[in-house]
Amino acid sequence: MSKPIIDIKNISKIYQMGSQLVHALRDITVTINENEYVALMGPSGSGKSTLMNILGCLDTPSSGTYFFNNTNVRELNDNELAEIRNREIGFVFQTFNLLPRATALKNIELPLVYSGIKKYERIEKAEEALRSVGLEDRMEHKPNELSGGQRQRVAIARALVTSPSIILADEPTGNLDSKTGNDIMRLFQTLWESGNTIILVTHEEEIALHAKRIIRLRDGLIESDEINNNQVKF
Amino acid sequence: MNLFESIRMAINSIFIHKLRSFLTLLSVAIGVFAIMGSGSLVSSFDNTVETEMANLGENSFKITRTPSVQTGHDSWRKYRKRERINYKQYSKLKNKIGDMAFVSVESNQSNMTIKYSEFETDPDVTLQGTNEVYFNINNRDVPKGRPITEADVEYDRNVAVIGNDVFNKLFKGIDPIGKQIKIGKQKFEVIGVLDEKGAILGKSQDNQVIIPITRFNKYYSNWWESLDISIKAFSKESFPYVLDETIGALRTLRSDQPGAENSFEIETNESITQQFSGLTGYLTYFGLLAGFFALAAAGVGITNIMLVAIKERTREIGLRKALGARRFWITMQFLVETMTITLIGGLIGIALGFLMSSMISYFLGLKVTIPIDWMIISITITTILGLVSGLYPAFRAASLDPIDALRYE
Numbered sequence: 001m002s003k004p005i006i007d008i009k010n011i012s013k014i015y016q017m018g019s020q021l022v023h024a025l026r027d028i029t030v031t032i033n034e035n036e037y038v039a040l041m042g043p044s045g046s047g048k049s050t051l052m053n054i055l056g057c058l059d060t061p062s063s064g065t066y067f068f069n070n071t072n073v074r075e076l077n078d079n080e081l082a083e084i085r086n087r088e089i090g091f092v093f094q095t096f097n098l099l100p101r102a103t104a105l106k107n108i109e110l111p112l113v114y115s116g117i118k119k120y121e122r123i124e125k126a127e128e129a130l131r132s133v134g135l136e137d138r139m140e141h142k143p144n145e146l147s148g149g150q151r152q153r154v155a156i157a158r159a160l161v162t163s164p165s166i167i168l169a170d171e172p173t174g175n176l177d178s179k180t181g182n183d184i185m186r187l188f189q190t191l192w193e194s195g196n197t198i199i200l201v202t203h204e205e206e207i208a209l210h211a212k213r214i215i216r217l218r219d220g221l222i223e224s225d226e227i228n229n230n231q232v233k234f
Numbered sequence: 235m236n237l238f239e240s241i242r243m244a245i246n247s248i249f250i251h252k253l254r255s256f257l258t259l260l261s262v263a264i265g266v267f268a269i270m271g272s273g274s275l276v277s278s279f280d281n282t283v284e285t286e287m288a289n290l291g292e293n294s295f296k297i298t299r300t301p302s303v304q305t306g307h308d309s310w311r312k313y314r315k316r317e318r319i320n321y322k323q324y325s326k327l328k329n330k331i332g333d334m335a336f337v338s339v340e341s342n343q344s345n346m347t348i349k350y351s352e353f354e355t356d357p358d359v360t361l362q363g364t365n366e367v368y369f370n371i372n373n374r375d376v377p378k379g380r381p382i383t384e385a386d387v388e389y390d391r392n393v394a395v396i397g398n399d400v401f402n403k404l405f406k407g408i409d410p411i412g413k414q415i416k417i418g419k420q421k422f423e424v425i426g427v428l429d430e431k432g433a434i435l436g437k438s439q440d441n442q443v444i445i446p447i448t449r450f451n452k453y454y455s456n457w458w459e460s461l462d463i464s465i466k467a468f469s470k471e472s473f474p475y476v477l478d479e480t481i482g483a484l485r486t487l488r489s490d491q492p493g494a495e496n497s498f499e500i501e502t503n504e505s506i507t508q509q510f511s512g513l514t515g516y517l518t519y520f521g522l523l524a525g526f527f528a529l530a531a532a533g534v535g536i537t538n539i540m541l542v543a544i545k546e547r548t549r550e551i552g553l554r555k556a557l558g559a560r561r562f563w564i565t566m567q568f569l570v571e572t573m574t575i576t577l578i579g580g581l582i583g584i585a586l587g588f589l590m591s592s593m594i595s596y597f598l599g600l601k602v603t604i605p606i607d608w609m610i611i612s613i614t615i616t617t618i619l620g621l622v623s624g625l626y627p628a629f630r631a632a633s634l635d636p637i638d639a640l641r642y643e
Contacts, residue, residue: 058556058636079560086558097553097640103249111557113239158557 004067005165005197006032006055011064012052013220019200024050025061025156026220032166032199037192039200039211047220049170052201055092056082056168083085086115089158092169096151098143098158104130105139108158115162129157133187149180156187166197173207185210186234244571247543248578254539259579263621265528266583266612269589272521273608275591276514278600288428289533293467294371295477296501297484298471299460301509315495320459323449323487327463330483333478336367336466339447343454348396348443349416349478350404360442362451371466378413379426382446390448395423398440417443420453433599442615501606526614532579533623538571540627548637550629552639564632572624580616584609 013025025047032038042048053059054066057073060081066073068084076084085091098107108126117125130136133153143151152172159167170186173181191208192198200211208214209232216223248255300313321339330335342362348355369381370375376395386393394415401410410424422445431439447461467476482495490497544551551564588605595602 052635056556057549060641079562082555082558084561087555088370090554097549099550099553101246110554114554114558114560114563 003034004070004169005034005069006030006048007065007067008054008061009034009065011054011061011066013047013054013059014062017084023220025054027064028220028222029064030222030225032167032197035192035197037090037188037198037200037210039165039202039208039212039214040215040217041202041205041208042217042223043203045219046217047205048201048217050220052199054171055166055199056089064202067138069086070121070165077137082114086111090156090162090164090167090174092152093168094171094174096143096155096168096175098151098154100143103140104135104146104157107154108161111162111182119176124159125161126218129161130159133157147180148176149183152176152184153187156184156191160191160196166199167191168199168201170201172200173202173204173205180209182234189234235553240566240570241574244574245463247571248575251543254543255290255575258532258536261532262576262579262616263534263583263586264578265525266616267525267587268521268528269525269585269615270584270605270608270612271590272299272517272525272587273611274588274603275594276603277519277605277608278289278510278517278591278595278603279451279514279517280507281603282600283507293470293473294502295465297463297465297480298499298501302501302506307535313442317488318458319463319488319498321461323484324461327480327483331465331476331479333473334479336371336467336468338368338371338464338466339364340364340368340462340464341450341455341459342442343450346417346443346454346633348400348404350410350413353404355400355403355441358441361440361450361454363447363454364444365447367466367631368444368464371464374504375429376426377429379424381426382444387446387448387521389450391446392422392449393425395426395428395444396424396441397428397438399438400443401427402439415443415554417445417455420449429601432553437599449452464506468633474562508624513588521588525615529619533619536572536576536619536623537627540568541630543571544568544627547631547633548639548642551634552636552642555594555634555636556640561632564634565628568628568631569621569624572628576616576620576623577613580612580619583616584612587612 008028008030010027011025011030012027013021015022015024016224023114025130025178028051032034040048045051050059057068057076060074060076068088071084073081098177099110103112104229105123105126108129109122112122112125127139128138130139133156135150135153135157138150139156140144143154146154154215156172159169172188173184176184185207187197192212198211200207209228212228212231213226214228215225278402297319299316299319299494324337324339331337337389340362342360342365344360345357346361347357348359364382365387366382369376379395381395382393385391394405394417396410396415403409403414404415410427413424414423415424422443428440428442428444433439460508465476465480467473472604477500481500484498485496552566592602
């Protein structure tokens with residue numbers, strides 16, 4: 001529980017918007033350890049998305065240091081970032097982002113394709129991931145043959161398939177009704193309990209309450225970072 | 235991620251966007267069709283000319299009053315005034331160079347009818363008057379019977395060697411040797427049957443009868459008709475000398491003024507082939523030019539279509555990048571997609587081009603040639619086209635920012 005996966009020190013992110021400089025993040029310091037369940041909260045414009053992009057190695061900070069599993073992310077180039085994303089981070093998106101013409105199994109295989117894993121091994125792992133989200137009977141279904149909740153489960157399976165260091169979920173229940181959303185949150189809880197590290201980006205208080213720790217952002221600064229004593233458990 | 239998977243993915247996406255793919259395929263196919271079609275047609279033509287038209291043997295050349303291929307509108311004016319080549323000139327030339335070369339003389343009448351008892355041929359047989367060395371110079375055998383001899387020519391005998399078509403028409407299962415045939419009012423004894431040659435430019439080479447030139451001149455030739463002379467040097471070394479001697483002797487015999495052009499044509503295999511390639515060259519240039527323009531247009535179209543496809547699939551690209559696709563793989567994915575579609579188009583173009591040229595060749599009676607060289611050229615051009623028109627869109631796709639791409643609506 002003490003091994004830090006994410007170690008951010010004094011990072012800032014400045015965008016050039018026309019002639020104006022936008023300080024999306026100001027001097028943020030956060031450490032996230034293995035098997036934490038963190039909710040990242042904040043209204044739009046708070047810098048929440050920027051921080052998520054940096055955490056997800058989709059973007060690099062303008063200043064400060066970011067160590068991911070002891071790797072200095074700021075020094076990585078495009079391809080090295082792609083490799084970290086591929087191996088260490090499992091993304092779950094609000095809109096699922098599945099390839100519409102590929103089966104559930106093929107969608108889950110995709111990250112493994114990019115890490116150069118052999119076909120039979122890919123299928124094995126993808127099937128296992130699909131089983132872990134309870135969709136083993138939907139392997140050959142395409143996204144349009146699945147319900148919203150099932151699609152998000154496929155997306156979660158895709159995030160899990162590479163056994164990443166963190167799962168980064170961006171508003172994972174945003175496109176689901178509350179009952180299905182609950183099912184998804186239950187799945188995240190199970191994943192957390194089985195040892196995964198989960199970072200949940202949300203603006204919904206209700207969803208954030210499922211996490212063990214809540215970080216609130218406002219105007220590019222950390223407003224609060226505390227243990228959630230009222231964690232909602234299933 | 236390997237090439238095979240990229241290709242499979244590319245083919246999938248081709249099937250998903252059927253109309254778009256079809257139009258792209260079509261544009262490439264048209265360009266390749268033009269190049270391949272004209273190229274292979276020219277190949278057939280050249281091949282026919284080389285192997286069949288230019289059938290003078292080694293160390294041989296031919297003397298005619300006018301060239302066998304005439305181009306340009308003023309050539310007729312130029313050749314019209316030339317004196318005909320007559321038997322006397324031939325005889326004197328033969329006396330002069332007969333000790334270092336075979337000299338044959340040829341004259342013919344087309345559309346003759348040959349009769350044997352109650353059978354007769356269509357009026358389309360070529361009657362050829364020549365001498366004993368004709369067979370040697372023209373590489374023709376007489377497997378059945380014997381050819382015409384020097385004595386036949388000298389004593390003006392009424393003997394004939396018949397072509398295979400004539401033989402088949404008149405002598406069904408009968409041994410023709412010694413039989414009497416009638417050509418016009420004259421009777422001839424069949425002494426031999428020529429070997430089979432097939433057709434050139436749709437005209438059978440077996441539908442002919444050969445008789446001694448002396449007899450031909452007596453009964454079948456008009457006074458204004460010119461003879462052709464074929465000459466074959468005894469050896470390769472003496473060929474240039476024979477050629478020089480012939481030209482000199484003929485100029486004297488025909489009283490060509492010093493400094494004036496020859497009043498006759500010298501044709502070698504090379505010069506015949508050259509005359510034809512002058513003709514076919516235009517076709518090649520035209521086909522290539524049309525093809526290149528069509529392909530340039532196709533290339534611009536493909537680039538455009540791929541840019542649209544990438545725009546449509548921005549989110550997919552963003553997702554792939556988020557999941558860890560390196561630039562290289564995104565580039566490859568779209569490049570392979572472009573190449574696959576252009577190559578399929580190219581193959582269709584090659585097939586259609588070959589089909590068209592084969593059909594035209596068939597109707598013109600040309601030898602249908604499989605133009606491997608043009609196939610390779612077409613495939614190379616298509617590959618380059620795919621690369622060039624696919625590279626920019628693929629780079630664009632690969633350099634998309636994953637955050638923006640994921641957010642793209």
